[in-house]
Amino acid sequence: MYVVKDRVKQGTASSSFSGFQDFSVIGNGSQTFYAIEEESNWEVGIGTYSSNVLTRNTVIDSASGAGNPIFLSGNAVVFITYPA
16 A cells, blocks of 8 residues: 655655655655656656655656656655646
8 A cells, every 4th residue: 555645745856845744754664656857857656655765666757768766866846746
């Protein structure tokens, strides 16, 4: 079962955003749908949250179009969203 909560958004450097919840609200060991944006790169997938780390289990789509994970340089934004 996937856990989805409203207004969950966090930076890859563990930075929080005012008005948004951190990923910790979904609970350790929970799977969720996510999107990552970093400049023109993006990725949508399914990940597992544990101890402030979101492990990217399945990449559904990405900027490459081949379903490959994007390279993260440390300034990305990750948020919960349903994939299309």
